[in-house]
Amino acid sequence: MTGPRVRFAPSPTGFLHVGSARASLFNWLFARQTGGTFILRIEDTDAERNRPEWFGAITSAMTWLGLDYDEGPFLQSELLADHAASAEALFANGYLYACDCTREEIDERLKHHAKPGYDGYCRDRQVARSERTALRFRVPEGGVTVVPDLIRGDVTFPHDSYEDFIVVRSNGVVLYPLANAVDDRSMKITHIIRGEDLLPTTPKQVMMWEALNHCDGIEPVDHPHYAHLPLLVNDQRKKLSKRKDPVAVESYRDQGYLSDAMVNYLALLGWSPKGDVEIVGRDTMIAQFRLEDVSHSPALFDVKKLLHMNGEYLRMLTTEQFVEAAQPWVAPWGSEWRPTNYEAPWTERQFDPALFRQVAHLVQERVGTLGEIAAMVSFFFLDDVPYDEAAFDKTIRHDEVAKALLASAIETFGSVEWTAVVLHDATLALGTAFDLVLRKSQAPIRCAVTGTLVGPPLFESMELLGRDEVIRRLRAAVARAGE
Ligand code: GLU
Numbered sequence: 001m002t003g004p005r006v007r008f009a010p011s012p013t014g015f016l017h018v019g020s021a022r023a024s025l026f027n028w029l030f031a032r033q034t035g036g037t038f039i040l041r042i043e044d045t046d047a048e049r050n051r052p053e054w055f056g057a058i059t060s061a062m063t064w065l066g067l068d069y070d071e072g073p074f075l076q077s078e079l080l081a082d083h084a085a086s087a088e089a090l091f092a093n094g095y096l097y098a099c100d101c102t103r104e105e106i107d108e109r110l111k112h113h114a115k116p117g118y119d120g121y122c123r124d125r126q127v128a129r130s131e132r133t134a135l136r137f138r139v140p141e142g143g144v145t146v147v148p149d150l151i152r153g154d155v156t157f158p159h160d161s162y163e164d165f166i167v168v169r170s171n172g173v174v175l176y177p178l179a180n181a182v183d184d185r186s187m188k189i190t191h192i193i194r195g196e197d198l199l200p201t202t203p204k205q206v207m208m209w210e211a212l213n214h215c216d217g218i219e220p221v222d223h224p225h226y227a228h229l230p231l232l233v234n235d236q237r238k239k240l241s242k243r244k245d246p247v248a249v250e251s252y253r254d255q256g257y258l259s260d261a262m263v264n265y266l267a268l269l270g271w272s273p274k275g276d277v278e279i280v281g282r283d284t285m286i287a288q289f290r291l292e293d294v295s296h297s298p299a300l301f302d303v304k305k306l307l308h309m310n311g312e313y314l315r316m317l318t319t320e321q322f323v324e325a326a327q328p329w330v331a332p333w334g335s336e337w338r339p340t341n342y343e344a345p346w347t348e349r350q351f352d353p354a355l356f357r358q359v360a361h362l363v364q365e366r367v368g369t370l371g372e373i374a375a376m377v378s379f380f381f382l383d384d385v386p387y388d389e390a391a392f393d394k395t396i397r398h399d400e401v402a403k404a405l406l407a408s409a410i411e412t413f414g415s416v417e418w419t420a421v422v423l424h425d426a427t428l429a430l431g432t433a434f435d436l437v438l439r440k441s442q443a444p445i446r447c448a449v450t451g452t453l454v455g456p457p458l459f460e461s462m463e464l465l466g467r468d469e470v471i472r473r474l475r476a477a478v479a480r481a482g483e
Helices: 018-034 052-065 080-092 103-110 176-186 196-213 249-255 259-267 282-288 303-316 319-330 353-364 370-381 389-397 400-413 420-433 438-450 458-465 467-482
Strands: 005-008 037-042 071-075 096-099 134-137 144-149 153-158 166-168 191-195 225-229
Touching (some): 005 191, 018 052, 018 259, 052 071, 080 134, 096 166, 249 259, 259 282, 353 458, 370 458, 400 420, 400 438, 400 467, 420 438, 438 467
Parallel strands (some): 191 225
């Protein structure tokens, strides 16, 4: 296939960061829009921080988001021979030199230097290679490296701000700037789309690429285009923190965000669709996406906005789709995928799928996530009403009028026609008899029947619960208030 070749190259840290998910999405959108190829490469060579087995978290989050790749996953740890061969070529061509300085020696010398970083001590010493020598890159003296960036324009890095950086450690491990460039070359990557946090390392890769192009026996490869996506910041305008901000894509899935909503929201982090709309499907994103339109100013990762958008997506579902999407939270025992560490508030025996189907539309209008459904409808399935004690005290236990009203309600509800409309009118009439507006007459009934003061529409819920159950609950509440 001709056309652009892009890659998503995460390091497996155990979860998919929302910033990485956004980078993955933008690569995917670019590939799909240009008829290019989207490659997944797992950069798992940092033995201290990465574990190859953690890459399953990345692929399953990508599958959930619908970001399918055309090639890979390639594990960088299986490409070590290529990295080593390129390092040898760079050494043979004089781009790398051996260095036997210890950290202590360097620090000692630096005390007398104005400029921080390695001082080039071994540059011309012709140190013989051994298991104690690292290989450093000979950063060109003077001049600049320019990173042509499709989002930011040319970004210029003066060489004197770079020390002769280590490319191969003394233990033989080839480091990120070379490994990354070698793999991008061999995978024929044409566009490198990734987060702005990596921009400071980009000149090193450009230098590696350039040096490899001038090594004997190595085929020159055109430099790729770069596009560094804007930083994601929290509401304090600080870079998202792994520890303080909710950054794991998996946790949004666990909470009951829809994949479509998540993808739509991620797309808005640095890009915007045409016109005055924010809710756009994947096809529209693919049709409209242009790297050149991506902004370079930091993008606010706003969980409230994401929640709001998810609610809108939930309301766009048909009731059938909503019921289906809710299964992992309402009937986890039957679901192929389940939220991590989650238990439904009811047992399989207590849950009634047919009743849930009837109840679903009542909560579809009210929830922001699928994970909020269970608490809102648990009173339908639990024999013991889950009372909110504060609400019970306020609206029933310490309110004599309310207790009298509940007693009358038990009478009235015993014989009225059992529909939401009639129950509404009957409650209104009861209220009038006690000199209460509907909101007030409804409160003790709601608390007795559902346990709380918030939730799905009361009269529809009562209709679905049935006369016997509602009257049983009203009686139980009156008895409880008298205890
Ligand atoms: N593996 C690097 C990381 O996850 C990024 C590589 C890249 O996109 O060039 O930070």
